[in-house]
Amino acid sequence: MSKTAVSFAFNSPDRLAPETAMRIREIAEQLGYSPHPVARMLGQRQTLTIGVLTPQALSVIFSNPFFGAFSEGVAAAAEASGYALHFISPRHGSLAGAMSRATVDGVVAIGLSDDHPEVEQIRRGGVPIVLVDSTALPEHGSVQVDDVGGARAAAEHLIGLGHRNVLVIGVEPPAPSVAMDPDGVTSRRLRGYREAFAAAGLTLPDTSVVVGPASIDGGIAALNGAWEDGLRPTGVLAMSDAMAIGAMRALRDMRLTIPGDVSVVGFDDIDLAPHVDPPLTTVHQPIRRKGEEAVRMLLAVVQRRGLASPEHLRLETRLILRGSTGPPPLKDRREVAGSDD
Amino acid sequence: MSKTAVSFAFNSPDRLAPETAMRIREIAEQLGYSPHPVARMLGQRQTLTIGVLTPQALSVIFSNPFFGAFSEGVAAAAEASGYALHFISPRHGSLAGAMSRATVDGVVAIGLSDDHPEVEQIRRGGVPIVLVDSTALPEHGSVQVDDVGGARAAAEHLIGLGHRNVLVIGVEPPAPSVAMDPDGVTSRRLRGYREAFAAAGLTLPDTSVVVGPASIDGGIAALNGAWEDGLRPTGVLAMSDAMAIGAMRALRDMRLTIPGDVSVVGFDDIDLAPHVDPPLTTVHQPIRRKGEEAVRMLLAVVQRRGLASPEHLRLETRLILRGSTGPPPLKDRREVAGSDD
DNA sequence: TCGTCCCGCTAAACCGGTTTGCTAAACCGG
DNA sequence: CCGGTTTAGCAAACCGGTTTAGCGGGACGA
Numbered sequence: 200m201s202k203t204a205v206s207f208a209f210n211s212p213d214r215l216a217p218e219t220a221m222r223i224r225e226i227a228e229q230l231g232y233s234p235h236p237v238a239r240m241l242g243q244r245q246t247l248t249i250g251v252l253t254p255q256a257l258s259v260i261f262s263n264p265f266f267g268a269f270s271e272g273v274a275a276a277a278e279a280s281g282y283a284l285h286f287i288s289p290r291h292g293s294l295a296g297a298m299s300r301a302t303v304d305g306v307v308a309i310g311l312s313d314d315h316p317e318v319e320q321i322r323r324g325g326v327p328i329v330l331v332d333s334t335a336l337p338e339h340g341s342v343q344v345d346d347v348g349g350a351r352a353a354a355e356h357l358i359g360l361g362h363r364n365v366l367v368i369g370v371e372p373p374a375p376s377v378a379m380d381p382d383g384v385t386s387r388r389l390r391g392y393r394e395a396f397a398a399a400g401l402t403l404p405d406t407s408v409v410v411g412p413a414s415i416d417g418g419i420a421a422l423n424g425a426w427e428d429g430l431r432p433t434g435v436l437a438m439s440d441a442m443a444i445g446a447m448r449a450l451r452d453m454r455l456t457i458p459g460d461v462s463v464v465g466f467d468d469i470d471l472a473p474h475v476d477p478p479l480t481t482v483h484q485p486i487r488r489k490g491e492e493a494v495r496m497l498l499a500v501v502q503r504r505g506l507a508s509p510e511h512l513r514l515e516t517r518l519i520l521r522g523s524t525g526p527p528p529l530k531d532r533r534e535v536a537g538s539d540d
Numbered sequence: 541m542s543k544t545a546v547s548f549a550f551n552s553p554d555r556l557a558p559e560t561a562m563r564i565r566e567i568a569e570q571l572g573y574s575p576h577p578v579a580r581m582l583g584q585r586q587t588l589t590i591g592v593l594t595p596q597a598l599s600v601i602f603s604n605p606f607f608g609a610f611s612e613g614v615a616a617a618a619e620a621s622g623y624a625l626h627f628i629s630p631r632h633g634s635l636a637g638a639m640s641r642a643t644v645d646g647v648v649a650i651g652l653s654d655d656h657p658e659v660e661q662i663r664r665g666g667v668p669i670v671l672v673d674s675t676a677l678p679e680h681g682s683v684q685v686d687d688v689g690g691a692r693a694a695a696e697h698l699i700g701l702g703h704r705n706v707l708v709i710g711v712e713p714p715a716p717s718v719a720m721d722p723d724g725v726t727s728r729r730l731r732g733y734r735e736a737f738a739a740a741g742l743t744l745p746d747t748s749v750v751v752g753p754a755s756i757d758g759g760i761a762a763l764n765g766a767w768e769d770g771l772r773p774t775g776v777l778a779m780s781d782a783m784a785i786g787a788m789r790a791l792r793d794m795r796l797t798i799p800g801d802v803s804v805v806g807f808d809d810i811d812l813a814p815h816v817d818p819p820l821t822t823v824h825q826p827i828r829r830k831g832e833e834a835v836r837m838l839l840a841v842v843q844r845r846g847l848a849s850p851e852h853l854r855l856e857t858r859l860i861l862r863g864s865t866g867p868p869p870l871k872d873r874r875e876v877a878g879s880d881d
Numbered sequence: 882t883c884g885t886c887c888c889g890c891t892a893a894a895c896c897g898g899t900t901t902g903c904t905a906a907a908c909c910g911g
Numbered sequence: 912c913c914g915g916t917t918t919a920g921c922a923a924a925c926c927g928g929t930t931t932a933g934c935g936g937g938a939c940g941a
Binding site for chain 2: 256264323
């Protein structure tokens with residue numbers, strides 16, 4: 200048999216007599232032969248794989264339950280279309296380097312903001328990209344949520360309860376960049392918090408904003424750090440549930456009660472948020488759906504070779520009230536009422 | 541310049557005059573050129589990628605926090621060696637089909653037990669494999685934990701507290717197979733539970749063992765199902781923390797208290813286990829380490845082309861006592877004391 | 882009976898690089 | 912000044928398939 204016939208037997212059996220195709224497959228089975236996947240990719244010029252691009256090391260990003268849920272959505276959509284998943288994270292420090300070695304038909308980038316030093320290089324690669332929680336650009340599809348609105352609702356909630364002294368725990372950028380992208384997720388959420396304070400005639404001092412990695416430990420470290428700096432907030436606005444849970448742990452380790460002494464609001468509404476102690480008040484965002492929509496948009500470009508113009512999706516967020524928030528202690532209410540205009 | 545020179549400039553710059561190499565790279569940069577990753581793989585006969593093989597759909601497996609932590613370990617070890625990660629899950633229902641399309645240098649299989657219908661085909665593929673939480677075979681490296689011991693400790697704990705009527709919530713196999721592999725994780729843990737009961741002169745009836753998917757929802761469904769079947773246990777042994785947390789939710793929704801009315805023990809000790817309400821008593825296993833060790837073993841084979849004989853690692857488990865377990869209610873203690881042995 | 886079409890298969894070009902083997906020029910000591 | 916060794920770069924084979932163009936032969940219609 201010729202190579203051609205074998206190839207046909209695997210890829211377009213209809214171009215062969217049915218019995219011949221069957222015979223070839225049987226012999227292949229018997230010989231334990233199957234076409235070399237890399238050679239196939241090269242010839243067909245498609246990999247049937249989509250990439251998930253993360254500016255941070257996978258080993259840190261996987262520690263955030265948010266990412267698990269996001270991957271769940273990505274995987275659901277990819278698997279439904281027969282695509283495999285390839286995770287792309289910085290290789291020897293270079294994200295662009297990792298990208299140029301990745302054998303994928305398209306990429307879903309998560310949290311890739313414009314302040315990333317290699318973003319231009321990555322974009323120029325020519326690989327279709329959908330940006331999630333990233334700085335949106337007209338030429339690439341994008342999926343975002345209403346970060347500003349969600350954050351504002353969270354802050355309004357605390358302010359409405361009477362909190363005046365609030366600590367914000369943000370997500371640190373993957374690498375300390377010169378200028379933080381004003382359109383990144385962290386900036387947008389911060390803006391939402393600030394809007395709520397401004398609307399109440401209050402201000403959120405820069406000293407009350409700390410950042411750290413988006414994990415439980417990151418939350419613990421961030422809160423302890425703030426405490427050591429002398430901050431004594433009655434409310435905490437965390438930009439991720441994992442950090443909120445870490446903050447609660449740190450607070451409790453100081454013998455403080457939640458929400459009696461300090462209220463905590465998270466962001467994400469991960470599956471476990473209702474089950475922690477106390478149940479976490481948080482900003483819900485459709486995490487899985489973000490992954491699904493991103494892959495759907497990506498495959499639309501990849502499979503139909505970019506006929507459609509890029510889509511830009513913004514999904515809603517909403518504040519979910521649970522048990523981790525309440526009015527501040529009486530003494531703080533008085534104190535603050537006196538010192539605050 | 542010849543193709544050869546360009547290739548050298550990217551792969552072995554030392555075979556070119558330093559300035560020539562530099563010049564080629566500059567021109568490449570300028571032209572936005574970078575070598576085609578697939579063609580590179582084909583020529584070099586290596587992909588610098590390792591695969592993570594899961595018998596279940598990724599979209600379901602990612603909903604288990606255990607998998608996030610495991611991936612964290614895998615990613616840490618892979619990234620340290622410059623390898624990317626490729627997730628392999630059944631494609632159009634066939635795991636072997638997905639496997640034969642995967643462009644990886646080696647594979648870490650998680651939860652691939654011998655009862656899987658395609659296991660033989662996958663093994664024959666010739667790709668180096670390390671088995672984690674799978675049926676161990678001498679020819680492949682393996683990483684396991686002391687499931688039996690951990691499960692036994694969990695059951696002994698409940699029995700010691702006075703529980704006699706215990707519900708076991710197990711992890712269902714990916715596909716309903718004819719015969720459950722007696723060496724699979726679920727079977728091993730069940731054996732551990734049974735050993736403890738036997739040692740106390742008790743038995744664990746088959747009707748008290750239910751299974752479901754390893755997720756919060758799976759735990760909720762499993763517990764509700766058991767309740768509808770008329771079971772009224774005072775203790776629950778769950779084979780995953782996610783299921784334990786789901787079971788606690790379902791119990792609480794029935795106005796039962798934990799551990800007042802029912803005690804719950806999990807398995808895994810995920811990061812969030814100490815933070816749920818009540819803090820979960822569970823069997824700790826070194827999840828991240830399993831991932832790291834598996835990749836380390838795999839790379840030893842992949843990089844040194846299998847000089848070393850396959851390694852077989854069994855890590856320890858230990859019971860962590862937290863707040864979700866306590867003595868059964870008095871009425872049950874009496875009841876059982878009368879009706880049992 | 883002959884021309885035409887279609888079917889089943891194949892030879893050869895191609896995918897985009899890497900790697901081997903070699904040549905021509907530069908370098909070296911004697 | 913010359914033979915022997917490096918050195919720098921190139922041509923061609925190769926990686927393992929896919930894809931295109933085309934060929935021989937049997938069926939069919941005229």
